[in-house]
Amino acid sequence: MPQIAQLALVYQSQWFWLLVVLAGIYFFVGKGIVPKVEATVDNRDATIAADLAAAEAARAGADAAEEQLRANDLAARGNAQATTAEAKAKAAKAGEVRLAKAEAKTAKLLADAEARIATSRSAALASIEGVAAEAAAEIVAKVSGAKVTAAAAAKSVKAVLANG
């Protein structure tokens, strides 16, 4: 077994070169490169975590914005409905007022016209009495030659007319 047979001869160089190589690995790689690799891994983990958090925040923001939008939409619809109802009510009220005004006007016109008709009728009736009395007086004069006073004629006519 050369490991034992040669041991006395080689152990010094074995240990020396092993120590050199192990120290090289320890300081160059173990203390130099490995922490950097670990830092890269940690950095990546942190980046991924941050990205995930940012994505989560963005999603929450989008959700909130959508909720806000929906609320706004709802409010706007409510506003519009209220405005429409108000306008409708106003329009209905205005129509009623105008109708009432027009009705009043019509009623007044009607009343005026009726009054005018009544006056014209009574005037016409009065003038008919006069004409009838004159005619009656003239008819009396022509038929009998008697002179009838206008007052008597009017009185007679009136009586006849009243009796109908």
Next chain:
Amino acid sequence: MAGEAKIDPMHQFMITPIGSDTLAASPFQFTNSSLWMLIVFAAILAFMWGGMKRQIVPGRWQVAVEGMTGFLDNITRTSIGAEGRRYLPWVFTAFTFILFSNWIGAMPFAIVPGAHPFTVTSQFSVTMFMSVLSFAIVLGVGFWKRGLHFFSLFVPKGAPLPVKMFVAPIEFVSFMVRPFSLGLRPFIAMFAGHVLLDVFGNFVVQGLNAGGPLGYAISALCFVAVIGVNALELLVGAIQAYVFALLTALYINDAVNLH
């Protein structure tokens, strides 16, 4: 026809000098073992540097590197706790060195003429040195953090005094055996595996040399066996690196948290 096969499965574990004719008992003697340690170092550096693009969206190589550091970080954190990151460099060093040594030692580099692959971790002088380093870290951390209280690690909590008297020496012995078991485990695995590979490989050549239907049949059978053992070697190489790293982390945990 292949040349006369020399059946010496131990030859692959021989350490030979590079740049001189004979081995000198000197720390600066450069050998094939030193060369393959440096190759392992270079491979680890190349692998780790390849994953240093530090992109937020990683490429395949970066994922491989991050996967390995994450795996070891996980071992230290689950074994030791929040303080585990302090010990990650050593756990990482031990794991990568054993893993790359085992795997590079299992690669068929010998297919290149003149190349003699060498498995660094098949030398117990290497694996024992690493386990003693791990053990020294455990002792250093334990005594630095707890002082003489560290010895309470051997005393089971809440047990009656006679049980304590009985168990404490056993615990102490099992604690002192740790560096040996820790260092021998990867060495034995690599040693046995490579002996097996060499033996089966020799059978392939010997079968071809013998010729005849029986020789070719044995040769073919052993070739399949070599493939299987090689696959097993890769698995064992990874498992041994994992076991060494995990046990190191658990032993450090004993020192950091005392039970």
